[in-house]
């Protein structure tokens with residue numbers, strides 16, 4: 001297995017607003033340019049949420065069509081559509097854009113608190129999302145926010161609804177779900193089948209600490225405005241690429257290089273790019 005580092009850029013998200021992060025991309029050209037700069041810096045997966053021009057979240061297919069085309073015109077990053085959307089969206093809305101057949105789509109394996117809200121992923125919701133992912137031949141990223149979601153992964157593997165090796169993302173530090181601690185990251189990484197790949201998305205100020213641990217552990221990294229808007233305490237990041245550049249610097253210090261797009265596609269079991 002390659003030692004190359006997968007870096008996901010989660011550059012849009014559904015919760016952060018322009019009033020908090022003035023560089024948040026919203027229009028298709030802005031999203032294309034932002035993901036292009038992140039890709040130039042070493043990101044190989046682009047995790048995509050939709051926004052209306054006023055910044056409100058949407059999973060509308062036409063928004064994703066425009067984002068996807070703008071990203072593709074700028075760079076060959078692996079495109080991963082969110083099916084989480086924003087809290088409160090119904091499942092049909094969350095999966096509407098999958099008809100565009102992105103390379104990958106997220107699949108969160110359980111319900112958790114999400115600050116004051118509830119991020120709802122009951123088994124029927126999971127089955128509906130997974131059904132659509134399979135219908136369109138999309139590679140899932142299994143999102144794990146809390147311990148019980150690892151049990152659901154085992155359950156789905158046992159039922160043959162998912163097959164290892166799979167790609168996971170551990171989202172650590174959401175208020176109300178698993179904390180971004182070394183102990184949790186170690187436990188999560190040990191709990192998935194051998195041969196699976198994983199990234200960690202450390203929320204807020206824990207982003208860089210979690211990324212550094214993942215690099216040392218042989219895992220992979222997710223960064224971006226969806227998870228963290230500050231480059232360091234009190235200083236807003238001026239682009240998503242800044243986070244990617246920092247991860248690449250840390251990785252090189254411990255002897256890991258960012259994956260190329262073709263390496264990433266192989267590691268994620270995606271067909272070679274056309």
Ligand code: KMH
Nearest residue numbers: 014082083084085087106
């Ligand atoms: N916005 C969060 C409630 C995903 O992209 O699949 C859920 C989320 C997960 O971002």
Ligand code: ZN
Nearest residue numbers: 013082084226
């Ligand atoms: Zn997301």
